[in-house]
Amino acid sequence: MGVPIGTGVTSILEPASRPTREIRDLSILVVAICAAIFVVVQSFLVVAIVRGVRADRVAKASSQPVGEPVQVYGSLPIEVAWTVIPIIIVFVLTMVTIRTIREIDLTQPPPGAMAVTAIGHQWWWEFRYAAADGATVITANELHIPAGRPIWLRLESADVIHSFWVPRLSGKLDVIPAKTNELWIEADSPGLFLGQCAEYCGTQHAHMLIRVYAEPQPVFDAWLAAQASPPIASPVVAEGRSTFTEYACMNCHTIGGTSAGMFGPNLSHLASRDTIGSGYIPLTRANLKQWINDPNSLKPGCNMPSLQLEEAQVDGLVEYLMTLK
Numbered sequence: 584m585g586v587p588i589g590t591g592v593t594s595i596l597e598p599a600s601r602p603t604r605e606i607r608d609l610s611i612l613v614v615a616i617c618a619a620i621f622v623v624v625q626s627f628l629v630v631a632i633v634r635g636v637r638a639d640r641v642a643k644a645s646s647q648p649v650g651e652p653v654q655v656y657g658s659l660p661i662e663v664a665w666t667v668i669p670i671i672i673v674f675v676l677t678m679v680t681i682r683t684i685r686e687i688d689l690t691q692p693p694p695g696a697m698a699v700t701a702i703g704h705q706w707w708w709e710f711r712y713a714a715a716d717g718a719t720v721i722t723a724n725e726l727h728i729p730a731g732r733p734i735w736l737r738l739e740s741a742d743v744i745h746s747f748w749v750p751r752l753s754g755k756l757d758v759i760p761a762k763t764n765e766l767w768i769e770a771d772s773p774g775l776f777l778g779q780c781a782e783y784c785g786t787q788h789a790h791m792l793i794r795v796y797a798e799p800q801p802v803f804d805a806w807l808a809a810q811a812s813p814p815i816a817s818p819v820v821a822e823g824r825s826t827f828t829e830y831a832c833m834n835c836h837t838i839g840g841t842s843a844g845m846f847g848p849n850l851s852h853l854a855s856r857d858t859i860g861s862g863y864i865p866l867t868r869a870n871l872k873q874w875i876n877d878p879n880s881l882k883p884g885c886n887m888p889s890l891q892l893e894e895a896q897v898d899g900l901v902e903y904l905m906t907l908k
Contacts, residue, residue, distance in 0.1 A: 823903025
């Protein structure tokens with residue numbers, strides 16, 4: 584698939600969507616105001632120290648006691664200043680924050696938005712799209728979206744609390760069992776945007792990654808059409824397919840036209856992805872073989888068991904899975 588723009592960049596200071604620009608701009612305003620307050624307070628402190636040291640030296644040189652500094656208690660201008668100025672600052676920050684929240688925390692999809700359902704599992708992501716014919720396309724871990732178009736994400740959890748966060752595209756939003764939260768993102772341009780589950784959810788929380796591929800609309804449409812079509816059943820890998828259907832693989836994983844598993848990621852087009860293990864492990868034959876042999880050697884604590892297959896069976900299964908494009 585290649586390496587699109589933005590690979591490896593997760594900084595909130597490099598926004599690539601409207602919501603993250605709003606968050607970045609608000610953050611900069613808050614930091615600027617706090618920095619200005621810090622500079623003013625520290626300036627008064629430095630002036631007070633310098634004057635105090637100077638007065639002490641003069642007093643010692645003249646053998647005179649140090650006098651009391653000028654007292655400003657009860658000064659109306661000063662009392663008004665340090666009352667009104669904080670009120671203005673708090674008012675400005677409040678109004679700007681409210682405006683930002685209204686811009687990014689929408690209750691209805693933006694015009695022209697495409698709906699996608701994201702379901703958090705321990706420890707991977709499931710994504711569901713509506714195909715052109717109305718069928719549901721299900722994939723895992725790698726979220727494909729058209730660039731320049733709003734995406735309305737319905738966030739659900741299959742087990743515990745997770746949190747969806749792609750720093751350059753959106754703020755964080757919790758994914759809670761028995762509740763649907765909604766979030767919108769919109770990539771300005773094509774690229775790969777990396778994210779992370781941001782709520783501790785178990786042993787492999789740190790490796791519950793998110794990869795968002797923003798693509799031109801025609802490229803996305805072609806990808807969605809390919810995902811909606813059944814995988815090609817090649818007779819060359821019939822032995823590997825038989826291994827898949829004869830063992831517990833088919834009970835956990837769905838492959839279009841072959842199985843309807845209930846628990847693990849949909850594998851119908853596994854070979855079209857760049858990674859396995861929720862974006863943590865590059866998809867290569869060697870890694871896939873090790874994953875099938877002993878998943879916990881690559882991702883300790885993952886819920887996929889080792890079936891203790893013979894090497895020939897594993898090799899055939901790998902060849903079969905790598906044809907699922």
